[in-house]
Amino acid sequence: xxxxxxxxxxxxxxxxxxxxxxxxxxxxxxxxxxxxxxxxxxxxxxxxxxxxxxxxxxxxxxxxxxxxxxxxxxxxxxxxxxxxxxxxxxxxxxxxxxxxxxxxxxxxxxxxxxxxxxxxxxxxxxxxxxxxxxxxxxxxxxxxxxxxxxxxxxxx
Numbered sequence: 501x502x503x504x505x506x507x508x509x510x511x512x513x514x515x516x517x518x519x520x521x522x523x524x525x526x527x528x529x530x531x532x533x534x535x536x537x538x539x540x541x542x543x544x545x546x547x548x549x550x551x552x553x554x555x556x557x558x559x560x561x562x563x564x565x566x567x568x569x570x571x572x573x574x575x576x577x578x579x580x581x582x583x584x585x586x587x588x589x590x591x592x593x594x595x596x597x598x599x600x601x602x603x604x605x606x607x608x609x610x611x612x613x614x615x616x617x618x619x620x621x622x623x624x625x626x627x628x629x630x631x632x633x634x635x636x637x638x639x640x641x642x643x644x645x646x647x648x649x650x651x652x653x654x655x656x
Contacts, residue, residue, distance in 0.1 A: 549610050549612030563584060563636040564634065566633060567588060567633070570588055579620055579625050582618060583613055586612055586636075590606065620640055621640065625637065
């Protein structure tokens, strides 16, 4: 928890970690990127689950995921109870006679589950993909929405 707080505020510890990660990536990048036990090829990296933000108001939750270069037909969204599953795949573009000098954009499939703080109304979920950002509107289930309770005076 504290680590996320430090990283999100750009403290020197997080900058140091990024620099160490970058240095190890430059030294061992091809070794770690190859992953022969996963069927990978030299220089390719597995694509991890995209960055996702989730927030809410009284009526709905909203999620945004960064999926640059994907088309909507390459993304699958599943909702059950309080779980949002986002699946997708970025095709590998391989051309003959081309030599890569650096490959950082991951290829292949990804799948991730985001646990939501409340149940959602799965029948009314909406999604759109615009400029590489997947936006998902998740209306809260009626049981999760606040209800105003009328207070009545009791006559004695």
